[in-house]
Amino acid sequence: MLSHLRPAIVSSVLFMGLLGLAYPLAVTGVAQAAFPAQANGSLVKDAKGTVIGSSLIAQGFAKPEYLHPRPSAAGNGYDASASSGSNMGPLNDKLIEREKTDAAALRVENPGVAIPADAVTTSASGLDPDVSPANARFQAPRVAKARGVPVGEVLAVIDAHTKAPLLGFIGQPAVNVLAVNRALDARFPKDG
Incomplete structure (x- = not known):
């Protein structure tokens, strides 16, 4: 044996x-x-070497002087340990109500401007670090007003951080929210 x-x-x-x-x-x-x-982990560090995030995971920026990421259904929002979508179907009443509420708040911010779809929809993981260029440009007036700078200056920062599709045709153009917010802080420091 x-x-x-x-x-x-x-x-x-x-x-x-x-x-x-x-x-x-x-x-x-x-x-x-x-x-x-x-x-x-594609960690992002500040000037002192302290880790402030990852370029691969969204963070919940809420202040008006920052670009805001897509809404998150991960845990209590942007919780990497609870990464997932909401699993709500497109006809789910709770999802429809949340999207309507988010859209109403965005209309107050930019009346008369079309709201990009990714400004009110979550990604599959709930942690997508990127927004569409349309979403980033939609937020530019709010960011410019909060920082007291011309909208064109904020748009220039957004455009400089817009990533083209891989090989020019794979995927969609994207704007990394953390990268833009760091660039905005460097270029237009906000007191307080």
Whole structure:
């Protein structure tokens, strides 16, 4: 019986060592060498070296001088440990009511301007760090007013941080909210 079990035990130990230890260490080593920022979570640090966020996870900016991310259904909002959509269908009364309420608040902010869809809809994860260029430009008047600068200056910052689709055709143009907000703080510091 031992002669039948021995090959199975040796194979199991060999493959556990190879696939459970050697392979993950090799992949981690290559990732750290070739893509250190991405391998470590695409963390964003301030001038003091303190981590202030990740370029891959949305944060709940609510002050008027900042671009606001898409609404979040993750936990109590932008909670990475509870990442998910609301799982509400497009005809769900609660979802429709939330979107109507959000749209009404946005209409007060910019009367007479069409509201971009991603300004009132959540992403699948609830943590999408990007908004559409239309959404970012929609918010520019509020940000400019709060910072006391011309709208064109805010639009220039947004345009400078608009990412084109991958290879020019994969995906949609996007604006990273954290990157724009950091650029706005650097260019137009807001007291208080």
